[in-house]
Amino acid sequence: xxxxxxxxxxxxxxxxxxxxxxxxxxxxxxxxxxxxxxxxxxxxxxxxxxxxxxxxxxxxxxxxxxxxxxxxxxxxxxxxxxxxxxxxxxxxxxxxxxxxxxxxxxxxxxxxxxxxxxxxxxxxxxxxxxxxxxxxxxxxxxxxxxxxxxxxxxxxxxxxxxxxxxxxxxxxxxxxxxxxxxxxxxxxxxxxxxxxxxxxxxxxxxxxxxxxxxxxxxxxxxxxxxxxxxxxxxxxxxxxxxxxxxxxxxxxxxxxxxxxxxxxxxxxxxxxxxxxxxxxxxxxxxxxxxxxxxxxxxxxxxxxxxxxxxxxxxxx
Amino acid sequence: xxxxxxxxxxxxxxxxxxxxxxxxxxxxxxxxxxxxxxxxxxxxxxxxxxxxxxxxxxxxxxxxxxxxxxxxxxxxxxxxxxxxxxxxxxxxxxxxxxxxxxxxxxxxxxxxxxxxxxxxxxxxxxxxxxxxxxxxxxxxxxxxxxxxxxxxxxxxxxxxxxxxxxxxxxxxxxxxxxxxxxxxxxxxxxxxxxxxxxxxxxxxxxxxxxxxxxxxxxxxxxxxxxxxxxxxxxxxxxxxxxxxxxxxxxxxxxxxxxxxxxxxxxxxxxxxxxxxxxxxxxxxxxxxxxxxxxxxxxxxxxxxxxxxxxxxxxxx
Numbered sequence: 001x002x003x004x005x006x007x008x009x010x011x012x013x014x015x016x017x018x019x020x021x022x023x024x025x026x027x028x029x030x031x032x033x034x035x036x037x038x039x040x041x042x043x044x045x046x047x048x049x050x051x052x053x054x055x056x057x058x059x060x061x062x063x064x065x066x067x068x069x070x071x072x073x074x075x076x077x078x079x080x081x082x083x084x085x086x087x088x089x090x091x092x093x094x095x096x097x098x099x100x101x102x103x104x105x106x107x108x109x110x111x112x113x114x115x116x117x118x119x120x121x122x123x124x125x126x127x128x129x130x131x132x133x134x135x136x137x138x139x140x141x142x143x144x145x146x147x148x149x150x151x152x153x154x155x156x157x158x159x160x161x162x163x164x165x166x167x168x169x170x171x172x173x174x175x176x177x178x179x180x181x182x183x184x185x186x187x188x189x190x191x192x193x194x195x196x197x198x199x200x201x202x203x204x205x206x207x208x209x210x211x212x213x214x215x216x217x218x219x220x221x222x223x224x225x226x227x228x229x230x231x232x233x234x235x236x237x238x239x240x241x242x243x244x245x246x247x248x249x250x251x252x253x254x255x256x257x258x259x260x261x262x263x264x265x266x267x268x269x270x271x272x273x274x275x276x277x278x279x280x281x282x283x284x285x286x287x288x289x290x291x292x293x294x295x296x297x298x299x300x301x302x303x304x305x306x307x308x309x310x311x312x313x314x315x316x
Numbered sequence: 317x318x319x320x321x322x323x324x325x326x327x328x329x330x331x332x333x334x335x336x337x338x339x340x341x342x343x344x345x346x347x348x349x350x351x352x353x354x355x356x357x358x359x360x361x362x363x364x365x366x367x368x369x370x371x372x373x374x375x376x377x378x379x380x381x382x383x384x385x386x387x388x389x390x391x392x393x394x395x396x397x398x399x400x401x402x403x404x405x406x407x408x409x410x411x412x413x414x415x416x417x418x419x420x421x422x423x424x425x426x427x428x429x430x431x432x433x434x435x436x437x438x439x440x441x442x443x444x445x446x447x448x449x450x451x452x453x454x455x456x457x458x459x460x461x462x463x464x465x466x467x468x469x470x471x472x473x474x475x476x477x478x479x480x481x482x483x484x485x486x487x488x489x490x491x492x493x494x495x496x497x498x499x500x501x502x503x504x505x506x507x508x509x510x511x512x513x514x515x516x517x518x519x520x521x522x523x524x525x526x527x528x529x530x531x532x533x534x535x536x537x538x539x540x541x542x543x544x545x546x547x548x549x550x551x552x553x554x555x556x557x558x559x560x561x562x563x564x565x566x567x568x569x570x571x572x573x574x575x576x577x578x579x580x581x582x583x584x585x586x587x588x589x590x591x592x593x594x595x596x597x598x599x600x601x602x603x604x605x606x607x608x609x610x611x612x613x614x615x616x617x618x619x620x621x622x623x624x625x626x627x628x629x630x631x632x
Contacts (some may be wrong), residue, residue: 031625032546033377033458033465033467033546034364034531035362035364035394035397035398035470036364037361037362037398037460037463041357043352044355045353045354045361046351046353047455049407049439049440049451056443056445079351081350082349082350090453092367092451094367094369123364125367127367127372128369128372128448129449131447133410133445133449135408135441137363137365137406144344144353147353149349150348174565189439197456215350225384230349240370
């Protein structure tokens, strides 16, 4: 019996991705059946989904291997932000092409991701459409008391940020400008955009000390505002203490960095400093949670204002 | 602080969908955080995802309420096909419009679905794109020994089909022809296309007797072929015993019916007949699993051939 292209593609390119991690992830049945089966009797489970659309979330001409890796990373970043370990991912791909090289590249990007974070693919779906879009589902596990909720911030908490903001924006620009002869730092920026580092172990340890956490996807101001709104509080950021590269405004409002922003009581400062050494991650104390309900950025005590406050898909 | 449209839309239309079913589903944290949290310490979990693209999986002019309901049902059908109970759904929506009425209708379709099957929405994502596409993730629970695998068919199993095939195709045609003054049976066909009935309780009971099961999404021949291929077997269908409406070829090759096709040992016939009465579901014994590795359709012992064997997204 002749099979449809859809199943041929799935069989040829998307079989057994990350199957070596079935046992460590509690995966019992993977792709190929009506559903995948898994088990988690000890911990609670967390699930999140993110969709990446061509021309919106990534440049139209980005190669398919990079599209796949980034779509997986962007989705799985939410598991890190909660303090969970990653169990499995699922991938729904809408394709505008039948081109084998493109599909092979995409599958390779998924392989790169699952091998980096040692997780299996539980399943997925494939459809033809007018534009490429990738919807990734991610499942993680944690003990419920370690879930770092957006709503957990407390008045007077310190606000911390990992890494440097704005680098993904710089990397994206280098990519779209198709710049040649890149310096080492420029290569790092591109890597930051294409392969955001997911700090699972760090965040799991952090979850013992932090009151709230979010990953910086839409820009620090917008994302910290989610914490503030869910916690019925506000925050002030000290522009001199925000770690960034490039322009401050872009660094705070563009997003794409997938660094973590978290809040913790001042009494936890020592423990948090220890995490810097333990995980080799730059952590900057950049602001403070306050009662007044909005997020402000201060430069030497004076508010700084920006034209935009965060990335908005619907502004185009 | 001004928020982005994305979050305003999520807050206005997609808040608290199915929240009344948190407890019964073991959902601990729903939408609004980086991830939703759930727990299942007693049973195993199953997960599947399905993407529905405008103009491919449903007509471009279909109203948004119907798009949403159908996308949820089509995805959740996989949980029924495995023999699971549905725990929660997640929805990634790519929109080509900002129109409030459209979005409100879509949210209403999700509400219709979650209230019909009494499940919560664990989370989702929203993006702007060039075409409407809906990726739905579904999670269910079952005892692992009850998972009806595609690979479970045994030689000489009877092949059964629920309901009538071909009705969704007839309904879809009535919709695309925009036919007025519909008869009662025509209204039922449209309903069959728009709101496939998911037979969760039936399938859970069935899982005690059946060796394999699949939902008929791409047409009986193509879907039974998945069972045969995964089981390293073949099957013959008796065209006079296949329950269908309209033309046989369309009924067997179009799909969209989301009825269940399952196989069971001949010795289980009595138990399966009993399910018909218990659940008021028409069940037809339509064929037999065989050693010879392909699916054939016989009319009075003579093979019937068709131009197409199943729906293929990539044929257009």
